[in-house]
Amino acid sequence: MSLPPLLSWQDIHGRLPTIFPEGSANRDHSIWEISAKTMFVMIYAGAIEGTDLWIRPDQVTRMTTAQSEQTEDNARLAWAKDSIRPSKADVPGRWYAVNTRESIRDDTIRYALIVNGAVIERPGLATTSPAGRYALQGDFAALMAPDLDEATFTAKAAAWREKHLNKGALARIAIVRKGAAGGGEYELVTFPNGETRRMSTGASADISKAVIEVFAPKFLQKPGVIALSESGNKVVARDDELAKAIGLTIPADKSLPDIVLVDLGPAHPLLVFVEVVHTDGPVNEARKTALLQISEGAGFPPEHVAFVTAYLDRGGQPFRKTVSSLAWGSYAWFASEPDCLIAFSGKPLPIEGG
Incomplete structure (x- = not known):
């Protein structure tokens, strides 16, 4: 299968403040580095709405800089398949310690990215299941296309907010923007x-x-x-x-x-x-x-x-x-x-x- 093109986590990080402007719910945890790296891992593994591919939070902790630079589809698919298997093996150069997976799951994914509509959760999956359960929302993933110029990206980000954020969230953003x-x-x-x-x-x-x-x-x-x-x-x-x-x-x-x-x-x-x-x-x-x-x-x-x-x-x-x-x-x-x-x-x- 063909995986989506990759945007570096640093570039993802640079786009997030535009997507989630001042006034967005849980903005700090939506735009920080951990959020950008979580999204990168989702794209890397092809976990995007409609593909039926999903990740677990501990896969974010197991990503390394060396692995992130292996951008061929075969390398990405192999990593996604291997990293989702439960393992206690050490991962040299891992992005985050093992015990940060709960924080990534709760602070970043559940209470920020899902709340703001950027991430979806796999339906019908038991709470105790070891399977992957999170993926990027489809229209949101399109905002991470590497070929978007600044003007196009800004326009698409505004259109995404209008479509996917509720009226209360949009009103809050508008009020804060006016105040600023x-x-x-x-x-x-x-x-x-x-x-x-x-x-x-x-x-x-x-x-x-x-x-x-x-x-x-x-x-x-x-x-x-x-x-x-x-x-x-x-x-x-x-x-x-x-x-x-x-x-x-x-x-x-x-x-x-x-x-x-x-x-x-x-x-x-x-x-x-x-x-x-x-x-x-x-x-x-x-x-x-x-x-x-x-x-x-x-x-x-x-x-x-x-x-x-x-x-x-x-x-x-x-x-x-x-x-x-x-x-x-x-x-x-x-x-x-x-x-x-x-x-x-x-x-x-x-x-x-x-």
């Missing part, structure tokens, strides 16, 4: 009461806009904006009348966070402090304590105060960088996944000891 690209001269933000304000463009402004226009009406009954600031503590808007009506004094030193929201729906209004994080500055324990002092001074007990750190995307570096410092009892919200909140609960689980 910025807009025109200014960002126009519409408040819950219909008023508009101008902000400087940029990722932080995009997140702030999403907080006011999407987060506030989605999670608050009757939202209002008390204060909105930009990077550098430039005050875009502050509603002193609304603040006065609920007994809140806005400090002159601008120690409030990027956004202060209020929910006037409950019998006792809910005060919501929001920090917008594009690079740094989440609601950590110290920040939470300082904000509690402001809210308590206005007569808001802790149970009527909420703390939110807003990000562009859960897979982005800002969240990964700051997640370990987020305060217990606060929330994280992502503009790319607007329907969900992550709660960092400071309360114990309701489990009684036996």
